[in-house]
Structure formats: structure tokens, C-alpha cells
Amino acid sequence: MRAEFAGRPVGQQPSPLSGKRIAFIGCGVMAEAMAAALLRTGSVSVHQLTGGEPNARRRQELVARLGLETVPDNAAAASEADLVVLSVKPQTLDAAMRDLAGRLRAEQVVLSIVAGATIERLQSGLRHERVVRSMPNTPAQIGYGATVWCPAPVVTAEDERLVRTVLEAMGLAIRVDNEDFVDMATALSGTGPAYVFLIMEALIDAGVHLGFSRSVAEQLVQQTILGSVLFAQETGKHPAELRNMVTTPGGTSAAALYEMERGGLRTVIARAVWAAYRRAKELGAGKPNGGPSDL
Incomplete structure (x- = not known):
């Protein structure tokens, strides 16, 4: 959002940041x-x-x-x-x-x-x-x-x-x-980029293992993730619907997704978010070194 400080039309409200320190x-x-x-x-x-x-x-x-x-x-x-x-x-x-x-x-x-x-x-x-x-x-x-x-x-x-x-x-x-939603956001969106970067790293490493150069693998993974997010925003469809669109019975996506589900990817992600949420609560309680985990 761009705040305009010059050439503002008559009657337009000044920015709340005008003159503020x-x-x-x-x-x-x-x-x-x-x-x-x-x-x-x-x-x-x-x-x-x-x-x-x-x-x-x-x-x-x-x-x-x-x-x-x-x-x-x-x-x-x-x-x-x-x-x-x-x-x-x-x-x-x-x-x-x-x-x-x-x-x-x-x-x-x-x-x-x-x-x-x-x-x-x-x-x-x-x-x-x-x-x-x-x-x-x-x-x-x-x-x-x-x-x-x-x-x-x-x-x-x-x-x-x-x-x-x-x-x-x-x-x-x-x-x-409700400020508890701020702790939830800490676990989901605040820490979220770390989850995405780890997934990116894993996909790039898999691409290198297949035989791509690291440079090409990075470009393919970055564009795939960027394009997928933009496509989801553009269509407004549920992620499950989008996933089904690219999953042909007996095809490559089905084989890959089977391994992800068998490996417990959803559970690992859910547990990671809950761990981050609990850690946010510990920090809020003034426990810089954390407490015992019940994971």
C-alpha cells in the first residue's frame, strides 16, 4: 500500500503516518x-x-x-x-x-x-x-x-x-x-517461511539426486512453488481440489503422493506447527530455554 505525500487530490485524507515518528x-x-x-x-x-x-x-x-x-x-x-x-x-x-x-x-x-x-x-x-x-x-x-x-x-x-x-x-x-490468534499466527505464518524453505531445500536436493545441476533444480523448484501459490490464489479452489487436478490414477503424482502420505507428511507438519505454538506460549511465559516437550 503506497501512501502519497505529494499531489494529493483535494479532499483526500492525509496518511496516518504523515508527520509521525x-x-x-x-x-x-x-x-x-x-x-x-x-x-x-x-x-x-x-x-x-x-x-x-x-x-x-x-x-x-x-x-x-x-x-x-x-x-x-x-x-x-x-x-x-x-x-x-x-x-x-x-x-x-x-x-x-x-x-x-x-x-x-x-x-x-x-x-x-x-x-x-x-x-x-x-x-x-x-x-x-x-x-x-x-x-x-x-x-x-x-x-x-x-x-x-x-x-x-x-x-x-x-x-x-x-x-x-x-x-x-x-x-x-x-x-x-483475541490475542491467542497472534500465538497461532506465530506458529503458522510467522514460522511458516521456515517450513516452506525446508520443503524447497528437500525438493532441490531431490532434483540434484535425479541428475539436475543445483542451479537448474533451484529454478524449477522456485518457479513451481511460486506458480502453484499464484494459481491457487487465482482460481480460489481448495488445495485438495487443485491436487486432484494434477493427480492421474496410476500416474506419477499418485505414486509420489502415496509415499508422502505413507511417510506421515501431514502429521509431521501438524506436529511442527503445534510445537511452534507451544514454544510461543513458553516464550510468552518468560521461559527462554523452553520446557519439557510432550510430542
Whole structure:
């Protein structure tokens, strides 16, 4: 979604991001993806962004890549922001919240992308009420992300417009009222690219085993997955129907699918998603090293 700041027709509403400042607390991969998406779509200028990042080398990288101003102090980074994006790793969340606790103004909005961190935990740790919890994924880096987000009850409609505009710069953004759906999204779409990349890797390796060069195998697999997704979106058909369209009785697809079903592919994927969901809950409960698995 592109926000237009110049030549806006008379009567058109200004962007919710017009004149707003955004601070990223923790400038890892996802924070960089969000900043890059906002800049790529023209939603903001680089002068509207700042970051809090203790690692000097990382600060230099962000200046070189995006021109993003960063400082080592989290409280200083957040001090002038309208929207504070909490983008630290779950294991360092408590330290980041201690840096900001009691230092945020009442009108500032906090948008968290920290896996598992509940709204209640964020409000308590930050001593701040206007919190939105979300879970984006890595394709946000190229504008094809999927984000599920949930606001605290005190978040205003204006706050929500601000958050929605930021998240839609990265791709699809779905608002939910029950924050448990954010944990579900962490397991399904947030972690989902890792599942797809593993399947891609396995297919490429199988192609090389058949005799293709790795370069050709990669091209074939990437185009096959891309084309399949676009075809599914274009037709709107259920995946089972699409699968049946390419499965001739006694044919190659039938033989391949038989082996996948016999190997328990569906069960493995389901168990993987449930494991990710439980891990998100553990992180939310402040268990950085996890707990015993019942898988």
C-alpha cells in the first residue's frame, strides 16, 4: 500500500503516518524489514525513523543500507516517537522493557513484534497501556508479508489506523480481537517461511539426486512453488481440489503422493506447527530455554 505525500487530490485524507515518528527498539532482521518496507512504499521518509541498537557494527550496517539513524540507548530512541516498535528478541525483552518502563508518554503507542509476549506482560513491564501485539513474517522484506495483530482495549481508532498503515506496508495485515490468534499466527505464518524453505531445500536436493545441476533444480523448484501459490490464489479452489487436478490414477503424482502420505507428511507438519505454538506460549511465559516437550 503506497501512501502519497505529494499531489494529493483535494479532499483526500492525509496518511496516518504523515508527520509521525517511529522508533525501533532492537534493530534486527524484522525491524530492518519493517523500516525498508516503509521507505520502499514511500510511507515515511528516513528522517521519521530512528532505532535503539546497542551493537555498534549493526548500527553502522543500518546507516549504510537504509540511512537509518540509530542510537545505543533505547529510552533516547523512543523519546520523540509517536509509535514505538518493540522488535527485540524474546530473550532480551525484559531488559528492553526495563529501559523504557515509566519513560513512555501516555499518548505513545507501542507495537510489539516479540514472539509470545502477551499484552498483559508488555503493559506490566513497560508500565504503559497503549500496546498492540503483532506477528509479522520475513517475506515482509519484499512486501509480501503476513501479519496478525491485536490491540489492547485502550488503543484508540486513530492508533489503530497508524498501526494498520505500518503493517500493511509489509503486505497482508489481519486484525484480531483475541490475542491467542497472534500465538497461532506465530506458529503458522510467522514460522511458516521456515517450513516452506525446508520443503524447497528437500525438493532441490531431490532434483540434484535425479541428475539436475543445483542451479537448474533451484529454478524449477522456485518457479513451481511460486506458480502453484499464484494459481491457487487465482482460481480460489481448495488445495485438495487443485491436487486432484494434477493427480492421474496410476500416474506419477499418485505414486509420489502415496509415499508422502505413507511417510506421515501431514502429521509431521501438524506436529511442527503445534510445537511452534507451544514454544510461543513458553516464550510468552518468560521461559527462554523452553520446557519439557510432550510430542
